[in-house]
Amino acid sequence: MATDIHNGSGTGPGQGHRVGKGPSGGRRPGGPGGAQPVLRKLLLENGALSALAVLVVAMTVMSTDFLSTQNLLNVGVQAAVTAILAFGVTFVIVAGGIDLSVGSVAAFSAIMLGYLSTTGGLPVWLAVLLALGTGLACGLVSGGLVAYGKLPPFIATLAMLSVGRGLSLVFSDGTPIALPSSVATIGETLGGWLPVPLLVLLVMGGITSLVLARTYSGRSMYAIGGNEEAARLSGIRVRRQKLVIYALSGTFAAVAGIVLASRLASAQPQAAMGYELDAIAAVVIGGASLSGGVGKASGTLIGALILAVLRNGLNLLQVSIFWQQVVIGAVIALAVLLDTLRRRA
Template sequence: MTSPATSTRTSRGPGFALGRFLSNNGALAGLVVLAVALSILSPSFLSTRNLLNVGVQAAVVAVLAFGVTFVIVAGGIDLSVGSVAALSGMVGAWLATTAGLPGVVALLLGLATGAAAGLVNGLLVSFGRLPAFIATLAMLSIARGLTLVVSQGSPVATPDVISALGANLGPYLPVPLLVMLLFFVIASVVLNRTYTGRAMYAIGGNEEAARLSGINVRGQQLAIYALSGLFAAVAGMLLAGRLSSAGPQAANGYELDAIAAVVIGGASLSGGVGRASGTLIGALVLAVLRNGLNLLGVSPFWQQVVIGVVIALAVLLDTLRRRGR
């Protein structure tokens, strides 16, 4: 006679294991399938130079997205990261080039600008009780406007310390790729090894329950949005370094790519679910998709359509997965 445990193991065979793996690692499976398909369609896709280029293209969005991951896991949203990245890069470049401050000091003040913008978002959400969508949408406009005010609508050259962030260490080691990996590790540690990381999951899962369990929800929200702003500032420095100038329209629309990377990576927009590794894979999916479409000669207009479809499918799969649970 078959025991219930044996019956359960039998019914949960290889098919169940495969389904569970794909449910938990759908973005990784999609990235592998996409890479295989593009390597067949375009022989140059797997070249070392092109793969490094994909990594560099993913770096800015990935660092932005790591910060957004914190906010989304905590049940919020941050629409301001693209504008905050542009403002931080502009402040760093302007302080060094126009105000004459040492490059390192200008870089640190640029990073502090991003953290301060995130802190304002946190104040509006936690103490002002504004919906995160409205608070960060307002910051999107404020930060972009301040970028235009500081720059007077013109690009500003970056100092050597910022330009170095877009350079290479040797012929095959781009600095943006190293920065992306460093901040992946930092984001993983914050999410998995710190009190603030555990608080993010608790707040995103059930804010009231988190408050009743003794978590200082308002204080943690301040920290979460400040971290998002700081990561956005780093991304802004990376972008300015790659271009050797800070532009008033830099990172325009990048907030949507960052949110898309988080969602494609398996995070839930309802909060409580998300991983730094998933976000990294999501950013790589977007970069590989754009790179592959460019190699195949697809019009940029159609590229936007394809990426929009991918984002919609990712959100749809997340909704179906939550319903299944």
């Protein structure tokens, strides 16, 4: 059954542009229904971008080193792994789910890359493909547990978190695996100044935006997150789409794991611990709703940049790592509060 799914407001009968009235009648621009509601809407819909701008200005004022080219590139590199993970999590959250396993899947995929390219003796390009396949397989397992096993996403992905971390330790014997030099170049720079992780970040962000805005699966994610039963009744194969959603999340996690391992020049079984929480935080800070049906790639990128700018700026200001955790926790709580206010509006 062909289905037309719309995420957003259209202009139908009775919803066209309103014609403003002159001074003799109607509302004035500054009165109720004028500039104030427009400003309120802009702040609600672009709160993350506004917050990022304010944060950049504040850090620039407090630290003269913040706005240097090298430091800004460092912020981008620091945001890369979190953002790539968060892009994958965006698919899941838009569809009304959650994925707690992306950090472990990232580490497991990197371990498989190191193991296959060294102990396994496989060509690097084949090891990279199999590492991506590892993330894909983990996502399919999580998706299968959610879609067909009827497990809550929290429980299914929590189980995968444990399995992925355990398999990372099994294949590595608990020790880091050195990567071939050809893989380590992913963590380096082009032309001596442009970080490759930043390029990977932009590519994965473009793919995320394309999937969400231009594909059947992307439109299905919004429909499932908005109302799963209505999506099913409208002809969407919900279980199949959930497999696709979690498979995408797992594949993005594998890409993030490869990027992280290349930066460290080794695959480490304990890598990316806690990154799943940063990824979820980036998605929520970027404007996605934990109840599903809302979210976009640009918002997720802004959320990841906010976390990276916060950490970078607090490091430049020599704020204790313990207080950094407090600040980031407060920011996440504020983001969820704003999300609640936005949905009420």
